[in-house]
Amino acid sequence: xxxxxxxxxxxxxxxxxxxxxxALIAYFRAAAPQDAVWAVGFLMGRKPRRSVxxxxxxxxxAEEAGIPGxxxxxxxxxxxxxxxxxxxxxxxxxxxxxxxxxxxxxxxLLPLRELPEDKQRENVIAxxxxxxxTQRLVWNKLVTGGxxxxxxxxxxxxxxxxxxxxxxxxxxxxxxxxxxxxxxxxDRLLSLQTDDADFSRPYPFFLAxxxxxxxxxxxxxxxxxxxxxxxxxxxxxxxRRDQVFIWSRGEELVTGKFPExxxxxxxxxxxxxxxxxxxxxxxxxxLDFTAxxxxxxxxxLTPGVLKSVPVALMAYDLLELDGADxxxxxxxxxxxxxxxxxxxxxxxRLLTSPKVSAASWSELARIRDDARRHGVEGLMLKRRCSPxxxxxxxxxxxxxxxxxxxxxxxxxxxQRGHGKRSGLYTDYTFSVWDGDRLVPFAKAYSGLxxxxxxxxxxxxxxxxxxxxxxxxxxxxxxxxxxxxxxxxRSPRHRSxxxxxxxxxxxxxxxxxxxxxxxxxxxxxxxxxxxxxx
Amino acid sequence: MPAFNTTDPMLENTDAGLYCRICNFYIDPWxxxxxxxxxxxxADHARAGCGSYLAAPECARLxxxxxxxxxxxxxxxxxxxxxxxxxxxxxxxxxxxxxxAQVRLERNGDVWVVTGDFKRDPDPTxxxxxxxxxxxxxxxxxxxLPVFRWPEPETVMADITAWWRKNAAEGNxxxxxxxxxxxxxxxxxxxxxxxxxxxxxxxxxxxxxAYRDAGIRLPPTRAxxxxxxxxxxxxxxxxxxxxAEGAAWMRRFVNASRAFASGWMQIRGNRRRRSxxxxxxxxxxxxxxxxxxTIEASGAERIWVTHGYAAEVVQFLKEKxxxxxxxxxxxxxxxxxxxx
Numbered sequence: 001x002x003x004x005x006x007x008x009x010x011x012x013x014x015x016x017x018x019x020x021x022x023a024l025i026a027y028f029r030a031a032a033p034q035d036a037v038w039a040v041g042f043l044m045g046r047k048p049r050r051s052v053x054x055x056x057x058x059x060x061x062a063e064e065a066g067i068p069g070x071x072x073x074x075x076x077x078x079x080x081x082x083x084x085x086x087x088x089x090x091x092x093x094x095x096x097x098x099x100x101x102x103x104x105x106x107x108x109l110l111p112l113r114e115l116p117e118d119k120q121r122e123n124v125i126a127x128x129x130x131x132x133x134t135q136r137l138v139w140n141k142l143v144t145g146g147x148x149x150x151x152x153x154x155x156x157x158x159x160x161x162x163x164x165x166x167x168x169x170x171x172x173x174x175x176x177x178x179x180x181x182x183x184x185x186x187d188r189l190l191s192l193q194t195d196d197a198d199f200s201r202p203y204p205f206f207l208a209x210x211x212x213x214x215x216x217x218x219x220x221x222x223x224x225x226x227x228x229x230x231x232x233x234x235x236x237x238x239x240r241r242d243q244v245f246i247w248s249r250g251e252e253l254v255t256g257k258f259p260e261x262x263x264x265x266x267x268x269x270x271x272x273x274x275x276x277x278x279x280x281x282x283x284x285x286x287l288d289f290t291a292x293x294x295x296x297x298x299x300x301l302t303p304g305v306l307k308s309v310p311v312a313l314m315a316y317d318l319l320e321l322d323g324a325d326x327x328x329x330x331x332x333x334x335x336x337x338x339x340x341x342x343x344x345x346x347x348x349r350l351l352t353s354p355k356v357s358a359a360s361w362s363e364l365a366r367i368r369d370d371a372r373r374h375g376v377e378g379l380m381l382k383r384r385c386s387p388x389x390x391x392x393x394x395x396x397x398x399x400x401x402x403x404x405x406x407x408x409x410x411x412x413x414x415q416r417g418h419g420k421r422s423g424l425y426t427d428y429t430f431s432v433w434d435g436d437r438l439v440p441f442a443k444a445y446s447g448l449x450x451x452x453x454x455x456x457x458x459x460x461x462x463x464x465x466x467x468x469x470x471x472x473x474x475x476x477x478x479x480x481x482x483x484x485x486x487x488x489r490s491p492r493h494r495s496x497x498x499x500x501x502x503x504x505x506x507x508x509x510x511x512x513x514x515x516x517x518x519x520x521x522x523x524x525x526x527x528x529x530x531x532x533x
Numbered sequence: 534m535p536a537f538n539t540t541d542p543m544l545e546n547t548d549a550g551l552y553c554r555i556c557n558f559y560i561d562p563w564x565x566x567x568x569x570x571x572x573x574x575x576a577d578h579a580r581a582g583c584g585s586y587l588a589a590p591e592c593a594r595l596x597x598x599x600x601x602x603x604x605x606x607x608x609x610x611x612x613x614x615x616x617x618x619x620x621x622x623x624x625x626x627x628x629x630x631x632x633x634a635q636v637r638l639e640r641n642g643d644v645w646v647v648t649g650d651f652k653r654d655p656d657p658t659x660x661x662x663x664x665x666x667x668x669x670x671x672x673x674x675x676x677x678l679p680v681f682r683w684p685e686p687e688t689v690m691a692d693i694t695a696w697w698r699k700n701a702a703e704g705n706x707x708x709x710x711x712x713x714x715x716x717x718x719x720x721x722x723x724x725x726x727x728x729x730x731x732x733x734x735x736x737x738x739x740x741x742x743a744y745r746d747a748g749i750r751l752p753p754t755r756a757x758x759x760x761x762x763x764x765x766x767x768x769x770x771x772x773x774x775x776x777a778e779g780a781a782w783m784r785r786f787v788n789a790s791r792a793f794a795s796g797w798m799q800i801r802g803n804r805r806r807r808s809x810x811x812x813x814x815x816x817x818x819x820x821x822x823x824x825x826x827t828i829e830a831s832g833a834e835r836i837w838v839t840h841g842y843a844a845e846v847v848q849f850l851k852e853k854x855x856x857x858x859x860x861x862x863x864x865x866x867x868x869x870x871x872x873x
Contacts, residue, residue, distance in 0.1 A: 015810055081801070
């Protein structure tokens, strides 16, 4: 634990990637495999679930620190991170613990969830007393289920690849899917033998960057394949050894959530892997994304839900065919093979994403403008001769989203942010005019520069009208252009509408509050963006 | 406005700051007034445009360095009383920066003390905080939450030196942001100057000079502008005000490791959102414990809590049975004050 906490500090104390990779290599070289596997898991983002409810931790920490509960909450609001708040408030611990990470995780952390409250309390407080501040922070982050450190999966993979002298893509693939953090996995991870595939394991997803440069720079239109950019759940469907596995992009096994797709995929030939988007799909059209969202969070899929929100896989790539990895083949080949495969199957739950054909970039741009009416987010541009790559790469895949909708709205409420933005007021609520009243219509957290954030923060501190716990109501004075992707009616929102992905497009310092948009403007957007049903 | 039932209080809270009606002066006014008593020379406490200023001698020097040689500043040495309309006014070290003072007012045995900004930790560049007994205490609360608990300054200085040494060994500059008046000089006096050359930003260098003129011993420094080649910065410590961050000025420091020395660095988010490599927890204000200890040791019956986490400190004191109120101010307050 001490050594892992030290790694955490080293990663936290530099912004340079080379230094981070060096720190990772030094840690993995020195660590026992039993500890290293847990560390790899945590660093790759496989954090354990919260093992103790937050209110309990807050209560115990306040007691241990000898301060009233309200003061703990005031501190939490300023620090913006529960694990850190607790660490800062506790009296110094002994810090003389030398037990390895494996012991801390397997004997102290994981059993915690199942313990009765008084035993949980005993164990958590004992840990606090044994650990030094850095170890405590790491421990608290593991207990609250919020473990994160400033290192990307890419860097962890790079460090492991250097240690093992293996290709990064191989390491990335071995870290996909389910694996147990046991010493034997460490050997498999760094093994030079490459015919080791666990048959449930997905391939690393190839991810696109948003199109930044002009279209002309992409070259001839004919070299590119255009498809709709679907707004669903990115997924990989694996059919191997008589079994079906559906993996989300977050590497969660979600097979059980989509029984229709699972049933359909059973008819695929053995050794097939498809990449695509799971959509709520009805009458040849995608349903609103929120429908899918509501279905995913349900614990039990009732016949009613299956009927009202049926799903389909909109497949757009083929990664494995007849048990062979075909990611190195050209996109044109893979697309043809995919269409051939699914066409033979003829199952309406396994669709191939239709190609959007256009003779020129300008024609394609016109088609994109119409994307909202098709219920899609825009277009995907893929180079016909490209392989299926690993991770987020520039050059061969671009996402080209439709320009967002936007309205000018007034900042009316603010709350402090978390993490990097802790202490600053960065979580804003924006309102528009309804008659002579301002009604909240969206919350947005991103889009301002650091400089603007500080300026707005200063404004909020000086212009707070009322405080409702952590929420401050602010004098209506600042106007911002709020951009968003889609808009729909919602009885649960005070304004009667809900928008998807709202963010701040820019600060309209040129506009006064009275010039902000009215609810009628938004209703008009709502009507205009409803496609034909 | 504090709601104490004291008839004819010595100080009252006004739109321009703490005001003494009997003698017609303001303490650290945030608007131009006729007569100002200044606790210390930071920009938000010593503002331009007042008819006359009263301050401790070292503070007077810094006020002139900042506001120009022609401002009318009257000097009053620590511990010397000035009698005005039945009130005895004296200044006492606050330990915040060079020349910083607490203001003590006494009338018919009733004693008021305004701490100004203060700290309890040792600082070789200014006189240590003097504990004063009083009936009414007006205290700051910049870091008035229990999450603020300062490490030993010696340890922090050793950490800064170790960071500098490591960067120097790799041939890289160490760029350290610190408020130009007070914090920068305290750091210069605390690091090990044998580690390598020290450069300062122009805003820091002019105050370094003023400190040296006041007899404070600081290691040799060179202004960044004087360097002839970029290579001169490799292995150097460069001290700059936070406002220099992100400016074109910074481009000359190739491969620099960047750090910030401030009490706000106690919270990781403050460091991370600036993409700093290191945050050194070093403050010229009292931490939570320093604040509470000072309030208790003052023996005050009434406590006014100003800029900072006033609401929280007041509630905490009230729960301990003390008569406390929050007094509003226009000082930098709970934001990441540059002089923290």
